[in-house]
Amino acid sequence: MPRVVSVFLPLWPTDRFRRKSGAAAPPADKPLILVGRDGRRRVVLAADTAAQGLGLRVGMPASKAQALVQNLHVEDADPQGDSEALDRLALWALRRYSPVVSADPPDGLVIDATGAAHLHGGEDAMLADILCRLAAAGFTAQAAMADSWGAAHALARFAARPTLVARPGRSAEAILSLAVAALRLPGDMVDSLRRLGFESIGDLTSSPRAPLTLRFGPELGRRLDQAIGRINEPVEPIRPMDIVEVRCAFGEPIGSAETIARYAGRLVDQLCAVLEERGLGARRLDLLLGRVDNGIEAICVGTAMPVRDAKRLTRLLTDKIETVDPGFGIELMRLAATLAEPLQPKQAVSSLIDKPQADVSELIDTLANRVGEGRLYRFAPVESEVPERSVMKIAPAAPDCGEDWPIQWPRPTRLLPMPEPIETVALLPDHPPVTFTWRGIRRRVRRADGPERIFGEWWKRDAELTAVRDYFQVEDEAGERFWIFRAGDGEDAATGSHKWFLHGIFA
Template identity: 55%
Template sequence: MTRVVSIYLPYLATDRIRRADSGIPADQPIAVIERRGPKRWVSAADAAAQKAGVRIGMQAAKAQALFAGLAMIDADAAADAEALRRITLWALTVYSPIVAVDAPDGIVLDTEGADHLQGGEAPMLTRLGNQFHARGLTARIAVADTWGAAHACARAARTQTVVVPRGEAAGATERLPISLLRLPEPIVSDLRMLGFRTIGELSATPRAPLALRFGPEIGRRIDQMFGRLSEPIEPIRAPEWIEVSRAFAEPIGAAETINKYVGRLIVQLVAELQRKGLGVRRTDLIVEKVDGSRQAIRAGTAKPARDIAWLTKLFRDRTEKIEPGFGIEKLTLAAVITELLAEEQHASSLVEEKNEDITPLIDIFGNRGQRVYRVAPVASDVPERSVRRISAAAAEVEETWVHYWPRPVRLLDRPDRIDAIALLPDHPPATITWRGKRHRVRRADGPERAFGEWWTCDAEFTAVRDYFIIENDAGERLWIFRSGDGIDPETGSHKWFLHGIFA
């Protein structure tokens, strides 16, 4: 059973203005002003403005009088909608093949096909929130069984993330206000006049009187929220994407039939790619079923590709995950990420060509949800900053390390605190205690001094580390350092840390 993630962007308008590099200082509150004839009111305000007392719906003159340093920007609904569309397209290329706009202030995605985000729903949502924050966007994220439940919980959340357990949509939403049921505003106003406040109160009311007065919309939204009525997510598409599809007069369901038509779609897709001189990096297969539900499969390649046999293999390895249900009525293949790909001339068939390309192996691991990358050197004296991750198929990096001291084969993600007995300022420890175990130092080499990078962080202007290579009684060789020069407290805390292990 798939799960639905709703991403609510409460400050979309103000975040868009800040991301546009409008020259507004980062600490200056922003209010967005809507105009209608002579009337001007606040249609959006960022967190700083709301903390100062600015409220949505407040008259602009009152907001300006309330806070003199408030930046007041005219509303641009078209720009907000375009920004939301771009964010949704970005989310589709990064997270899941099924992502849609949840207007006017959010997006919704189906976790089907988002294998790389798995590892637990709570870590998945935290990772999503951090990635949105890194792009200058405030997000509140919820995951639930249905679009309606996730939508409501994301907008009612007081924390960044909310995980609604499977089968608990009714319990999680019954106390939420009826405004979160995605009903038209006139219906919500009339329901409030009748005394309804929460979704639970409304769902417990007999349907017939409500349908007689308001039509079927209330019942439809309640059934969608509680999973009694399906609500397919129509994935967003960019007009420039290359896309081919096949609709069936009679639904299909057999595995060999699915593979046959997927193969034909790949031939059509590759023909279009070749005509435009492109190769595909990420391809989505959208399966539309008779019951209105959708399933998606995503295949990625480390380098641009348009090899029919290889793309067919990538999909055949994964089509076994397709659950046809009552039948499939349409298959769509979309090239989501493409790059320029020049024609290559292969060697003569009379000469045996040595192929050392491991890209196919990288593709296989990547499409199984495993992260494949290479480690490249970085010019830095701080050990944990001297490496970075790059794409597994990236070009060779010419930069290399320049060190006159040996380096450990294993570098810890973070230096591990140890207790040490040593003479200051330049002597290595006589003993260290690491994770409760005492090690007597038999041999040591050092110190090697590493200076802080003051050009990246002001706090490192005077910081230093003194590194030692030590060997214990068991012959284990460890890489340790003392924070500071052993004399001046401003250079470091003079505490000891273990940073690496030698072979």
């Protein structure tokens, strides 16, 4: 079942102005409007949250807005720049989230997330990640996922707070209570429908179609069918000007997996030839299959390092062909390297003087494309004495960061995400526990080593100026070894709560 994401940017022009202005931008609490020409009149084309809170609206004469609000910050609007920036934002989403992304002017994006959400931790996690990254860049956003572009568009603008995921197969039900304006209809048509008593989409679906079509034309029925999923509305993916892309059109539609795999291999050969001419290697490939019903099936694969090996790339693509639904047939195939990086020829390694190094990048690529790129990682050390801050996740093929693990004291092979409280019997201040209870199981300590005292990082937070932890390695009667600590030095209450916690488990 298709799944489409609609991203709504309600303050796109003003957010983009503030981001572009940097330190020269007005404070967030100072009302800002962007004005432009509507014929001979100067009107408000965009207003930020503060301006809207004072009653300023898009379409209002600029002179009236300035008369209503003192110290109003007024700037010239840049619709052309907003449109170009929206295309650049769509290219960013294309490289990060899905092979089928398009700008949805004037203030949104549309993403075909069919088969792509699991690569980002699921549908809810994907929407949360999109909004988190946009917020970090200074953009206010709302997002919704549904079975169709029309439904996702309506939910993102009229129901998302700030995200909403309509269950597969239930998108039509989710939009019935929304206002008629959610159907992307012209403003005069929306006003006419309201005057006739149609307030919600549900009112339209329960009314005979013929009188509405006779009065308003086919546009109303088309938008309604697109929203509830009766009519397919394909997303035409945006493509950067310098993208490396090859395509193949068919006189007769194809549908078998073997035929698709064969032509995919031919396209990979052509693509690798172009990449070699440009000295590039592919980091991500998008195979788009255009169906005869205007639907688009997509296969997206990524690599840990730039690759130009045709057999390897073909294998990654063909591993996912079983996920393709050809429908009534595929009439067009397009293969694009949406992410490519320089790849220089490598000199062959001599077995006489050089020790060959194992290349696990192909295994990394296979696993990452099966389980998701975000689920495949390795740990790297971080320069910090605090255990939970001394490790970070990095990409499997990322270069070493230059740090090394501490060697003064051994560290457990498994560090818990958060220290878990335990109940102990111990002598203060320097003795390890005699017994401790963790997750309802009481354990008697047979051997112990410690304490290893770790101080807080006072340069990060004032609260850590006096913070202390005393860590012990303990072994119970069953031979299991644990890493536990006492918060505080055991004497001064200012150094910690003196409660005990379990932080890690040794192999």
